[in-house]
Amino acid sequence: MNRLPIAIFLGFALLPLAAVFGAEKYLLDLFMRVMIFAIAALGLDLLVGFGALVSFGHAAFIGIGAYAVAILASHGINDVLISLPVALLAATAFAYLTGSICLRTRGVYFIMITLAFGQMAYFLASSLAPYGGDDGLTMHARSTLFGLTPFKNERLFYYTVLACLIGCYALCRTLVVSRFGRVFRGARENATRMATLGFDVYRYQLTAYAISGALGGLAGFLLANATDFVSPAYMSWQRSGELIIMIILGGLGTLHGAIVGTLAYSLLGEYLSGLTENWKMIFGPLLVLVVLLARGGLLGLAALVTSGWRKQRTERPT
Amino acid sequence: MTAPVLRLEGLNKNFGGLAVTRNLNFEVAAGELHAVIGPNGAGKTTLINLISGLLPADSGCVVFAGRDVTALPVPERAKLGMARSFQITSILPGFSVLENVALAVQARMGSSFRFVGEAAAERALNEPAMAALDEIGLTTCAHRLAGHLSHGEKRALELTIALAMQPKLLLLDEPMAGVGRDETDQLIDVLSRLKGRFPILLVEHDMTAVFALADRISVLLYGQILTSGTPDAVRADPQVVAAYLGEEME
Numbered sequence: 001m002n003r004l005p006i007a008i009f010l011g012f013a014l015l016p017l018a019a020v021f022g023a024e025k026y027l028l029d030l031f032m033r034v035m036i037f038a039i040a041a042l043g044l045d046l047l048v049g050f051g052a053l054v055s056f057g058h059a060a061f062i063g064i065g066a067y068a069v070a071i072l073a074s075h076g077i078n079d080v081l082i083s084l085p086v087a088l089l090a091a092t093a094f095a096y097l098t099g100s101i102c103l104r105t106r107g108v109y110f111i112m113i114t115l116a117f118g119q120m121a122y123f124l125a126s127s128l129a130p131y132g133g134d135d136g137l138t139m140h141a142r143s144t145l146f147g148l149t150p151f152k153n154e155r156l157f158y159y160t161v162l163a164c165l166i167g168c169y170a171l172c173r174t175l176v177v178s179r180f181g182r183v184f185r186g187a188r189e190n191a192t193r194m195a196t197l198g199f200d201v202y203r204y205q206l207t208a209y210a211i212s213g214a215l216g217g218l219a220g221f222l223l224a225n226a227t228d229f230v231s232p233a234y235m236s237w238q239r240s241g242e243l244i245i246m247i248i249l250g251g252l253g254t255l256h257g258a259i260v261g262t263l264a265y266s267l268l269g270e271y272l273s274g275l276t277e278n279w280k281m282i283f284g285p286l287l288v289l290v291v292l293l294a295r296g297g298l299l300g301l302a303a304l305v306t307s308g309w310r311k312q313r314t315e316r317p318t
Numbered sequence: 319m320t321a322p323v324l325r326l327e328g329l330n331k332n333f334g335g336l337a338v339t340r341n342l343n344f345e346v347a348a349g350e351l352h353a354v355i356g357p358n359g360a361g362k363t364t365l366i367n368l369i370s371g372l373l374p375a376d377s378g379c380v381v382f383a384g385r386d387v388t389a390l391p392v393p394e395r396a397k398l399g400m401a402r403s404f405q406i407t408s409i410l411p412g413f414s415v416l417e418n419v420a421l422a423v424q425a426r427m428g429s430s431f432r433f434v435g436e437a438a439a440e441r442a443l444n445e446p447a448m449a450a451l452d453e454i455g456l457t458t459c460a461h462r463l464a465g466h467l468s469h470g471e472k473r474a475l476e477l478t479i480a481l482a483m484q485p486k487l488l489l490l491d492e493p494m495a496g497v498g499r500d501e502t503d504q505l506i507d508v509l510s511r512l513k514g515r516f517p518i519l520l521v522e523h524d525m526t527a528v529f530a531l532a533d534r535i536s537v538l539l540y541g542q543i544l545t546s547g548t549p550d551a552v553r554a555d556p557q558v559v560a561a562y563l564g565e566e567m568e
Contacts, residue, residue: 177436177438178436179429179431179437179440181423181433182421182430182437183421184409186413186421189410190410191406193410194421196392196393196401196402197393197396197398198394198423198426198483199430200391207431
């Protein structure tokens, strides 16, 4: 299973070479978006897959990161050295503040309250008249670095996004097996037991929530730069729902499942929407099938198939 | 005489109109195994929950290791050295047996706000955990999933977790509940070895276990201590026989 993430990252890295043969702009755009949403999905998988904290307001973090960049740009502040920290800080602070309230609830209440905060951010963005309100805000140029404009180069920006994705994946991998991660995972298993061991699980969950928010903020920063545009739609609850679908589709609690899920969701959506306008009629049942047939999502399905093969192979000689 | 490890003063707890704990005064002395017995509904589990902090007391106070802990939340009390088991086994089923115990070691050793380094590979955590498993006799299960253990093994694991916490007081809520005769004997054996190393408050229905282990027995009835004394004194007390032991001991 450890080869899979490497294969995925290699695939992303080689894509621009393949894209030379045609439709380069389209392919780069598509896969850039996949990687950006995969970063946010990683953050969400950290919460849902490892902490059983189903956050239904995750799009807000992306939106806040994106708006931070665009608003700064509209005031003439374009440099990454300022806009990136601001985007991360804004998303992290929002996650920390809302998380400190959300995490006092459990289960369905947690889902509802994260949704409520997500919608608050959405409506706030819609009413930001000086920054475009409902219409959103166009960025006239990508962020600059030390006054230079390296990200104007589409490929360079693509590889920057890939580097961010790999970095975030490595960060999450390290996090979940660390002392901190073990306490966080333990809280999912049995919060009362963790408390009686002497762990104040709330503090650990809040920290994880803030980290997850930061990943969302990074995704937002990249998204604003990739599309040169931000709009309240980035924060809509449908977006939050899509993120949840992505990680379930790929397989919860595996991290690379989040990337596989994002990839599958985006590519399938892209393909089906080319076939028919009502593509969600096909997509919906497909998703139901995956969840029904393989509880571990696409990764679980793959594991099922490969273990079946192995079984056949070992059974045949006898 | 040294000060008691745990002292409850005038503790009260009502569930709605039902007074489950009524003006309760109680002590666990240093080093003793103090058993609490009583019929169903006498308030035994409530008592343990009040001590460990899972339930807030309506009035009265809990003094632990010379400190008033009545207002402290569960994790704070645990950090002061209060370990407990549950009537319904409470472990981390998705973790390995070793990790269950290593987490208890982690709780008392250093900060858990460490974001790098693989916790499962830390010898500083695994070695004390293995030592505790060895002592209880669970070494062979160390790498199995805790959720896959037999009921008796889960009970033993809960004791191991408590042991690894190196507690100043161990609260055991019916550790023998639902365990077969053979495994009960093993658990009694384990408890008799732990006894004396730290004070233990044992709530138990299994009278064989109670009379084999306890230094002192308190009988709880309708949320109050009916009587308290040595096993022999309690066994002979006509009040206790009438209220609880009845024909079982005759």
